[in-house]
Amino acid sequence: MKDSINRSIKSCGRLVAAFTATIVMGLTAAHAAFPDKPIKLVVPFAPGGGADLIARTLAVELSKELGQSVFVENKPGAGTIIGSDIVAKSAPDGYTLLVSSIAHSVNPSLMEKLPYSTEKDFVPVSLVVRSPNVLVVRADSPYKSVKDIIDAAKAKPNQLSYASPGNGTSSHLAGALFADLAKVQIQHITYKGSAPALTDLLGGQTDILFGTSGSIGPFVDNGKLRALAVTSATRSSAYPKVPTMIEAGVPGYVSEGWYGLHAPAGTPAAVIQKLNAATRKAAQSEFFKSKLVHEGMVSQTGTPAEYEAFVRAEIARWSKLVKTDVITK
DSSP: OHHHHHHHHHHHHHHHHHHHHHHHHHHHHHHHHOOSSOEEEEESSOTTSHHHHHHHHHHHHHHHHHTSOEEEEEOOOGGGHHHHHHHHTSOSSSSEEEEEEHHHHHHHHHSSOOSSOTTTSEEEEEEEEEEEEEEEEETTOSOOSHHHHHHHHHHSTTTSEEEESSTTSHHHHHHHHHHHHHTOOOEEEEOSSHHHHHHHHHHTSSSEEEEEHHHHHHHHHTTSEEEEEEOSSSOOTTOTTSOBTTTTTOTTOOOEEEEEEEEETTOOHHHHHHHHHHHHHHHTSHHHHHHHHTTTOEEOOOOHHHHHHHHHHHHHHHHHHHHTTOSOO
């Protein structure tokens, strides 16, 4: 009887072991097969801006690297919160990714409550590009320099306005930093994307814009906008004759935009690594880099851990400015 029980126990043990091995092999095969269907890049901005340009250009190269279609879906609104929330609540399988930006790092301190946790509901894939903003005015604007804008703003506080594609975007932060360092008061007018912000600037509804290189480039080229300064520490390759904000008379001013990829928390590490490897190759392709040159953007990728550290540093940096009340809703 005792021997019979022992044999039964051993038999059950073998069945459990076999069943467990089958599950592990199945999961491994599933991960190894990733991706086996199209991947979606959620852009939390309206079409036509820098994020949209980066996403669509990256999608072309990612499709080649991953062997699956990669498409872009624009979900603008609420300073990128709408699109970010969609990704945060998506299945953690690597098929829905967020095109994250500087707004991802400032919203936690800018907004009293978010429908997701920036640090807990996302996992980093990779930084993709860094980009300066460009301070522009209409071609017929009376402001010919940064000094002209500062003088006008000091003479009439809160009379000048700057447009941005949303709260917490690089354009918004660039304007807020300008107001802080130049000691001026200017109104922030927010829109649901770069395209509508540009439309109102060109139409005369707002006075200035700290636009992404990708969004304002065509309008500078056709003479409808005048570039007065770039927000990076050094001059942009796309605008070599345009001074930096520091050169234009605002000491200590440096503000760069950036774009990267995040996935929903819980996405398998093997999937993240595959996405990271594909992103790094895609961002180094000649096609991708050729699209960046004219826009003044610089390809910069790295490991998921490096991107996580970068975002955390950005969160700390901008929270300090938010606490000064210079950045407001």
